Amino acid sequence: MSVTEMFSHIQGFLSADQEVREDIRKVVQGLEQTAREILTVLQSVHQPTGFKDIPNKCLKARELFSTVQIHIGELRTKFPVEQYYRFHEHWRFVLQRLAFLASFVVYLETESLVTREEVAKILGTEVNREKGFHLDVEDYLAGVLIMASELSRLAVNSVTAGDYGRPLRISNFINELDSGFRLLNLKNDPLRKRYDGLKYDVKKIEEVVYDLSIRGLAKEPEAGGDK
Template identity: 40%
Template structure:
C-alpha cells in the first residue's frame, strides 16, 4: 500500500468465521454512497467518500471502514513485481559479502598485531621483574625494534579500510591499537623524558594523525592509551623503589601529575573515557604513597622546588 495523503482509519469490527475456500478478495460496495471503483492493470482506484472492503482469507473475514477525503484518489493498491525485490536483495547480498570479506581480512591483521603486542608485553614484564639501570637500556632497545614491526600491519589495514568506512570497522582494531600506543608512551617517556604526543604515536604506527588524511590514529584511542600507560607507570614506581631507583619514582610521580592536570582540561563527552580517567587518580595516589614512604625513611632526596 502506498499512501499519498494522510488517512484516518477506523476499525469497525472484525468477524472470524471458518471458510474452506481458496483465497478470495471481495469488494462490497455501498451504493448509497455512490462509490466508483476502477480496475486497471491489477490496480484498484477508489473515489468519493466511503468504501467498504470485505476480505475472505481461509476463514478470516475482516471488514474495515475507511474514511477518505472527498474527490481525491488517496489509496493506491499495487503488488510489486518480485523480480524487482529479488534484484534488490541480490545487490544487498553482494554488499554483505564484500563487508564480510573485509572483516575477515581485518581479523587476520588484528591477529598479527596481537602477536606483536604479546611480544611487547613480554618485554615489559621482564623490565618490571629486573628494572636495573644496566639492563633498562637494552630492554628499551628491544621495545623500539619490536614497535617497528607494527607498521607493516597498519599499512595493510589502511589498504583494506577506506577512509569513508574507517569507523565501520574501527571497533575491530581499536583495543589492540590502544595497547600498542600504551607501550610506545612508556618507551618515549623513559628514553626521551616526555609524554608521547598524538603525532609521535601516529608516526610510530605508520598512520595519519588526523581523520581528513585517511586511515588515522583516533583521538580517543590515543587518550585511552595514555590513561592505560598510567597503570604501568604506577607499577614501575613500585618496582623502581624496590630496586633502589628512587629518582625514577620522582620522575613517574611528576609525569602522572602532569597527565592528571592535562586531562582536567578536557570536556569529556565519552562515558568510557571519563570512566577510564577516574582510574588515574588511584594510580596517582599509589605513586604518592610510594614517594611518601621513601621520604619518611630518608631514601629520596628533596628536589629544589620541595626544598
C-alpha cells in the same frame, strides 16, 4: 529488476562486506600478536634485574614497532579510507594497547609524554583524520591512561630494585598528566571511567614518594632538599 535479482545484488554487497571484515580481523590478529610481544619485552622492566637495561628493552620494542607499521600498512589497504568508523570497533582495542605501548616506550626513553603525532609516527598511522587511517584522539588518551597505571606499578618496583630516584620523577610526570586531563570535558563513557582510575595512580605514587622521603631516601636535587 526482479526480487531475486535485487537480493542477489544485495548479497554481493554483504559478501564483500564480510570479506573486508574477515581480512581486517586477520590483520588485527597479527597486530595483537605483535602487541603482546612488545608487552612481554616491556613488562620485564618490572623485574629486579630489568631496571638495568631499560634502553636495551626500548630498542627491542622499537624493532617490534616496525612490524606494527607493516601490519598497519596492510590494514589500511583492506577498506576504503572513508569507512574508518564503519570498522573502528575491530581495531579500537588493539590500537589503544599499541598507543599505550608506544607512550610507555617513549616515557622509558625520555621520561616525557609522547605526543599524538609521535604515537602516529611510531605506529605508522596518520595524525589527521582526513589523511586516512589515523589514531583517534580518544584512543590516544586511553593509551596514555593505561600507561599511567603501568607507571604506578613501575614506581613501586623501582624501589624494590633499589632505584629511589625514579618514583619522584614519575610522581612529577603523573601530576602534570593529571592536570592535563582536568582540562578535558569528558563524556560519561569508558574513557571517563578510565580517567577516574588515574587519581588512584596519583595517590599510589605519592605514597611511594612519601615512604621514601620519611626515610630520607628521596634525596634527589629535585626533591626540594627540605629536610
